[in-house]
Amino acid sequence: MFRLAWNAARGIAPRLRALPKEAALALGAARSDEPGRPLQLAKACAIILPIAAVTAWGLPQLTLIMSPSIDAWVVRKAPGPIHRGDLVSFKLVHPLAGPAPVDVTKYTLCFPGDRIEIVETPSMTPGAWDGRYYCNGHLLGISKAVGYNGQRLSHWKPDAQRIAAGHIYVGSAHASGFDSRYYGPVAISRLIRMEKLL
Numbered sequence: 001m002f003r004l005a006w007n008a009a010r011g012i013a014p015r016l017r018a019l020p021k022e023a024a025l026a027l028g029a030a031r032s033d034e035p036g037r038p039l040q041l042a043k044a045c046a047i048i049l050p051i052a053a054v055t056a057w058g059l060p061q062l063t064l065i066m067s068p069s070i071d072a073w074v075v076r077k078a079p080g081p082i083h084r085g086d087l088v089s090f091k092l093v094h095p096l097a098g099p100a101p102v103d104v105t106k107y108t109l110c111f112p113g114d115r116i117e118i119v120e121t122p123s124m125t126p127g128a129w130d131g132r133y134y135c136n137g138h139l140l141g142i143s144k145a146v147g148y149n150g151q152r153l154s155h156w157k158p159d160a161q162r163i164a165a166g167h168i169y170v171g172s173a174h175a176s177g178f179d180s181r182y183y184g185p186v187a188i189s190r191l192i193r194m195e196k197l198l
Contacts (some may be wrong), residue, residue: 069174110135110169
């Protein structure tokens with residue numbers, strides 16, 4: 001064990017001895033035996049460090065949208081009450097989403113107390129039914145019986161005529177959006193209000 005540590009230390013020693021020369025070259029010295037230029041280092045740090053700090057702070061604040069069902073590419077958290085039509089993000093737990101929860105962004109379409117209706121019609125898929133969802137008489141979307149990869153989809157069937165307290169129906173106008181048509185309204189406590197940046 002001691003011999004392994006000793007051999008490792010011996011391998012690092014030459015690299016450490018060469019480090020000042022490499023640093024001098026990186027800082028603008030013409031040759032490795034010339035000293036570094038501290039003023040050049042200070043200028044480089046003055047430019048790079050603020051950019052790195054802003055990037056490190058800003059990137060986690062942004063969410064990239066990869067879904068064609070949402071008319072946004074980049075969103076960020078936007079504190080405040082959730083209104084009809086707002087973008088919201090939440091963790092989706094569903095067998096079709098995979099074994100781990102995934103972050104999804106949707107629009108808020110139907111609110112607690114709103115009248116929710118489903119009209120089932122025969123699907124283009126033999127032996128299956130599609131669901132047409134209406135909020136206060138306005139069509140929200142139509143479910144499909146089969147997804148992109150041929151997997152069977154079962155649509156949500158409301159057990160009441162009103163959206164339950166503390167829940168919101170989320171979705172989009174996209175025909176293939178995977179939203180409340182399939183998993184029902186989402187608890188408001190799980191929703192994070194977002195705003196579109198791009």
